[in-house]
Amino acid sequence: MLRASISSKDFSSRQLPCACGRLDSDGEPFRVAHVCTEANCSVHTRSPFICDHCYDSEDTPGHSKLKRIANYFRELSEQWSKLQENEKTLAKEVLQMYLPQQAIVELLEREIKLQTAVAFNGRLISEEMAKFQEFHREFQERYAKIEECMREDQTTKIWEEEAKFNEYTDKLTNRFGHLKTLVTVETIFTNYKDFIEHARIPEDSSVRRALFSFKERLIEQNARESMTPIDDPQTQIPEIASIRAELSNTSVPLRGLLSYLGGLHGAANFINNSLDAKSAQDSLQRTLAELTSHLHTLQGTLSDCTRQISILKEENENLKQQVSGARETAKIQEQLAAMESTMRQKDAQIRQQFMAAQDQLEQACNQRISEVNNRVSEVESRMMGGYI
Numbered sequence: 001m002l003r004a005s006i007s008s009k010d011f012s013s014r015q016l017p018c019a020c021g022r023l024d025s026d027g028e029p030f031r032v033a034h035v036c037t038e039a040n041c042s043v044h045t046r047s048p049f050i051c052d053h054c055y056d057s058e059d060t061p062g063h064s065k066l067k068r069i070a071n072y073f074r075e076l077s078e079q080w081s082k083l084q085e086n087e088k089t090l091a092k093e094v095l096q097m098y099l100p101q102q103a104i105v106e107l108l109e110r111e112i113k114l115q116t117a118v119a120f121n122g123r124l125i126s127e128e129m130a131k132f133q134e135f136h137r138e139f140q141e142r143y144a145k146i147e148e149c150m151r152e153d154q155t156t157k158i159w160e161e162e163a164k165f166n167e168y169t170d171k172l173t174n175r176f177g178h179l180k181t182l183v184t185v186e187t188i189f190t191n192y193k194d195f196i197e198h199a200r201i202p203e204d205s206s207v208r209r210a211l212f213s214f215k216e217r218l219i220e221q222n223a224r225e226s227m228t229p230i231d232d233p234q235t236q237i238p239e240i241a242s243i244r245a246e247l248s249n250t251s252v253p254l255r256g257l258l259s260y261l262g263g264l265h266g267a268a269n270f271i272n273n274s275l276d277a278k279s280a281q282d283s284l285q286r287t288l289a290e291l292t293s294h295l296h297t298l299q300g301t302l303s304d305c306t307r308q309i310s311i312l313k314e315e316n317e318n319l320k321q322q323v324s325g326a327r328e329t330a331k332i333q334e335q336l337a338a339m340e341s342t343m344r345q346k347d348a349q350i351r352q353q354f355m356a357a358q359d360q361l362e363q364a365c366n367q368r369i370s371e372v373n374n375r376v377s378e379v380e381s382r383m384m385g386g387y388i
């Protein structure tokens with residue numbers, strides 16, 4: 001992409017120092033500002049790029065090939081951009097046409113090698129396309145670098161690529177320019193015409209369709225040609241003309257039919273394959289029956305297994321319940337043991353309390369008894385005293 005404007009100060013500072021090596025008052029080198037565009041110039045032998053100082057000190061009257069470097073940079077950038085546009089357009093057009101035809105082109109080129117009795121004087125389109133695709137890749141890579149130089153105002157670097165620029169321009173026009181007309185369906189048909197009639201039938205259905213459409217076109221063309229009166233004195237004789245017409249009426253469709261089958265060899269293969277297909281079909285049916293019976297056996301085994309699995313599942317459920325029941329029992333036993341221990345403690349306490357209470361009661365009884373005894377003795381002695 002070209003920039004809309006070139007800021008002169010930034011642009012100048014990005015140019016290379018002049019080969020004269022002069023420095024300005026700030027100690028900065030003078031940068032190139034002019035370029036000589038004369039081929040093999042006798043004045044600018046060291047470098048076509050010079051600074052303002054060299055430009056002013058030059059005494060070269062009549063030397064009109066000097067240009068300001070900013071203008072030169074713009075020209076170079078524009079010509080590269082234009083070349084890139086042209087290359088991109090050609091690649092897009094050519095590839096769009098070629099890619100859908102690539103498989104049929106490759107098939108017909110294989111036929112050239114197989115049908116050795118037929119001479120080939122056409123062009124190997126797939127090879128030419130491979131070369132163009134390689135060129136396209138290389139050009140795109142190179143242009144990406146040029147674009148970087150354009151962004152960084154590196155005039156001299158773009159200038160150094162001049163030889164490449166000329167080479168690419170030449171190749172684009174003289175070497176690959178014709179591809180646009182070479183990869184049309186019409187040209188491909190004409191280019192490989194001699195190898196279409198006996199071309200073997202491919203397995204890939206899309207290539208087969210493309211080949212059949214070429215064969216159809218060829219048959220039509222042959223039929224048309226056979227109708228064309230031949231400028232031959234013999235055709236003036238009605239008998240010969242009639243035999244020739246009859247022959248043509250028979251041979252044209254026959255050739256067409258053979259062509260669809262891939263020639264005599266292809267027709268033989270076709271018949272063989274059809275017969276093979278019949279025996280293969282019988283064998284397939286047998287295999288299918290065996291497989292079906294095997295499948296039934298497998299289905300029986302499968303349902304047995306399913307039943308066993310469901311029994312196992314049930315057993316598993318029961319076990320689970322038992323385990324959980326056992327867990328419950330253990331818990332209750334634990335609680336019971338705890339309760340028993342509590343009860344034992346309580347029992348001991350109660351026993352102690354009971355014994356303590358018994359002791360107290362006994363003491364109280366004994367005391368009461370001794371009190372009553374004392375009282376009785378007292379009463380007895382009083383009574384005795386009364387009698388005395």
Ligand SMILES: [Zn+2]
Pocket residue numbers: 036037038041042043044063065
């Ligand atoms: Zn010059």
Ligand SMILES: [Zn+2]
Pocket residue numbers: 018019020021022030050051052053054055
């Ligand atoms: Zn200079």
